[in-house]
Amino acid sequence: MPYEYLHVLPLSLFILIPVTFMITYTISVQWDHVVPGLPYISETGTLSPESCIFAQCLNIAALLLGCCVYIRHRQVEQWRCERGGHLVSRGVVVSAAWCGAFSCFGLDILANFQEVNGIVAAHMVGAMTCFTAGTLYFCLQTYLSHKMINAVNGWMVVWVRGALSALTVIFTVITIVPGYISMCEFRGNNYKKWMPKDGGWGWHMTSAIAEWMLAIVYCVFLLTFVPEFRLINFEAPQVALIYLDKDQQYDPKLSETQETTMQREV
DSSP states (O other), X not given: OEXXXXXXXXXXXXXXXXXXXXXXXXXXXXXXXXXXXXXXXXXXXXXXXXXXXXXXXXXXXXXXHHHHHHHHHHHHHHHIIIIITTTSOHHHHHHHHHHHHHHXXXXXXXXXXXXXXXXXXXXXXXXXXXXXXXXXXXXXXXXXXXXXXXXXXXXXXXXXXXXHHHHHHHHHHHHHHHHHHHHHHOOSSOGGGOOGGGSOHHHHHHHHHHHHHHHHHHHHHHHTTHHHHHTOOEEOOOOOOOOXXXXXXXXXXXXXXXXXXXXXXX
C-alpha cells in the first residue's frame, strides 16, 4: 500500500524546530540561565530543565530530517533512472544523500552533548558537522533541482533554493568566523551571560544573530520540499526471508495460490 501525505514531514520540521527554540529560550530566560537578547541557540538548551526539552525535540527533528533526506534521495534517484541519467551522475545524488545524513548526525550530537557537561568539543563537532554538511546538502539539492526543471519542479523553486543556499553559505561563515574571534577575546567568567564588558561583544552578537538566521533559513528551505513531497507515493519495500529450514523456502507462486484459496474460502 503506498504511503501518501509525505509532505507532512518537512512541514512538521518547519514547525517543530522554531517552536523548540522558542520554548527553550523562554525557559532559559525565565530561570536566569541566559541573558535576554540573542544568545547562541545551544546556550538556551544547556541547563536543566530546558536541556531535556532541547535534546528530546531535536532528537525527533533529527529522525524526521533523516526520513526527509531518504525520501528525497529516492525521489531524485528514481528521476535519474527514468529521465536524468544523462544529466546527473549517480555520484552527485549519493553525495547529496551522505551530506544530508551527516547533517542529521551532527544535529543529534549537538542536541545530546551539552556544553555544561564538560564535553564542549563533542558539542562543537556536532554543530560544525550539522552546519557545514547541511549547507553542502542544500547547495547540492539546488543543483539537482536545476537539473529536474519541468520534470519535478519549476524555475521558481530553483531561484528560491538558490537564494536560500547562498544565504546558508553566508550565515555559516558569519557564524563560525566571528564566533571564533569572540571566544578568543572573551574575558568574562560565564559565556552564557556574555556582557559588553567581557570583550568580543560585537563579534559575539554578529555570530549569534547569524546562527539564528541560519536556523530560520534551514527551516524555510525544508518548507520548499512540501509541494514535491505531495506528488510522491512511497511504497513499503519488499522483504525476502531466508529460513533456516532449506526445505521450506518462500515460494511466491505458492504463496499467491494459498492467498487466493484463503480468500475464496472466506
